[in-house]
Amino acid sequence: MTVALLIEYIIKSVLILAVMTAGFAYVTYYERKTLARMQSRIGPNRAGPWGIFQPVADGVKLIFKEELIPKDADKLLFLLAPVITVIPALIITAVVPWGREITLFGRQIHLYLADVNIAVLYLSAIASISVYGIVLAGWSSNNKYAMMGGLRSTAQMISYELTLGLSLVSVTLLAGSMSLVDIVETQGAHGFLGWIVWNLQQPLGFILFMIAGLAETNRAPFDLPEAEHELTAGYHTEYSGMKFAMFYMAEYIKIIAVSMIAATLFLGGYLGPFLDQLPWLGPIYLFIKTVIVIFLFIWIRATWPRFRYDRLMAFGWKVMLPLGFLNMLIAGIITVLRGG
């Protein structure tokens, strides 16, 4: 490994962290604006033109808030929990490719941090870690509402992770590879028509992935861990200031991550017209697709009411899981028939 390669990796890593953190700030703005318009309001419009500095103002406010630690809290875990939650959210997109190759300063640069051959496994592994952060946050706060929120969250995330995993398995089966670069290239192998065929092979896949993704990110209608009127604020009841901001950050970064992964697995990732002539378009296509998927998240939040807890569990185990198996079966049959 040459020094130049090392520098390239460092630059890419910093870029991912920066994009995800800045993305977090502007996803909150995007969500507030879109939600406001869906409710016939205007939304934040005071800080800067059209309120574009609203995330900055929110951040400054949170920094100056008092940091409270409950008297009987487990201090170490209480401080560690937000970190455990936010780190997986930040690093999960490391395997998501943003484009093909570009030439910069006479170097061939791949537009991805790592083309791991077990990328899909990496995704599900990292996604599971953030559950620890949430359950530890709930437990270490020494607060019954936080505890309940943490428990609910754990049960919910573990239940829906199965479905998430199954929809990932069917994608892997069809692409014949666990590398996200290969999955994207398989979708684009036969042009736009090939992409439509790709999604016709797994009609359930995208829907299952989106529903499981909503549950994984604790978004409405699956936002039970933080059901305000039942659990005050759920697992982050006792958190304030920057520690709360980190949970908030983790939640929104996970939305970006799930949207990016959905765009990569089902919507063709960085693929789009004129990509061969202009490889710079790759990240732009991925960005547009991610924004569309995030819009879907916000749209669903603005519309559907929250599930009841027992129904959430029943839905997860009795509907989502069998459908996930069915989807996997379809993918398997197609793969066998194709002779793959």
Add this chain to the structure above:
Amino acid sequence: MFIIELLKGLWVVLRTMFEKPVTYQYPEVKRPVRPRFKGRHNLHRYDNGLEKCIGCSLCAAACPSDAIFVESAENTDEQRYSPGERYASTYEINMLRCIFCGYCEDACPTEAIVLGDNYELSFYERRQAIYTKEMLIMPVPPGGKPTPQKVEPGKFNRSIPVMENPAD
């Protein structure tokens, strides 16, 4: 089928997104108040500048939350504030206690206290919530003179004016 209902819901939300927002940009654009809106009180004056309030304390008696405090003093023809014998030397309303019921307005025999349309009553300290006579009284109308006035004797003996039925 509940899925159709769910999709209908999504469609309604998406349609709403392209409607005009109903927001009033508050500090710049204010919603007009209704004609009978009950906001901050005003102490009115006659056209010649004399105060309508005669310091009778009926408003304080009518007030259900005991927000009004009135102290009255004697009028003389040398120093005349209002028609009749007495005027309010102190008139205070505690805006933290006031519930804007308008009973003071109903009780007033001279239509001196009228609830206006100012609803922007906010303060940093509790003491600032007490609105004094200087804050509540209307400015002297054009052609009138400020109080106390020096008037010719025997002209302003009657403290209750002749009143008509309210138009509104």
